[in-house]
Amino acid sequence: MGVRLEVKDLACRRSGRLIFSGLSFALAGGEALVVTGRNGAGKSTLLALLAGRLQPEAGTIRAEGIGEATLAERLHWVGHRDALKSALTAEENLAFAQRLLGEPALAPREALEAVGLAHAAPLPVAYLSAGQRRRVALARLLVARRPLWLLDEPTSALDLASQGTLLRLMTEHLAGGGLLIAATHQALGIEGARELRIERGAAPVALAEEGA
16 A cells, blocks of 8 residues: 555644644655645644654644654654754765665765765865755755655755756656655646645635646
């Protein structure tokens, strides 16, 4: 059975303030959901709930097809911050992530080549530009197998060519039966992606396709 994610009537409150409520959606393998809305609407909060970093006030998050593992053990998270160790090289950062995550996929140098950074493998991350560091963070998606990708503003600091590379990686992940949820202010160009728009003070609105 493929992986399936179902979210039903999810609500979250932070510091006594209701962020959103009544949020529901379902995703199956090969499907993508683009989460949009203004700053502070709850896009990043939703990803944190799915990753198990926050607990919902109400509602359920259910994953099927992941065996005995928890959902947090079966996903990749790329947040606002790149979460890289500046003193380590690009390759060392990916090797560390691969050992930590398990289920190895591409070798670190292969993952860097896939994002156009093979030349940066021996360089400490502290020496890289913001866009290059973002690409190293995205390369972590490739060094360990995870069916669900959670991406928070994935195009941040990326130039147009790198955005095209990201789109290719996301498309390949979906074609292989993976799931993808991305919080973004910018259209990602994922064919067939659905959009979930979160607006404060209103129920979330699910649209048929991104940008509809």
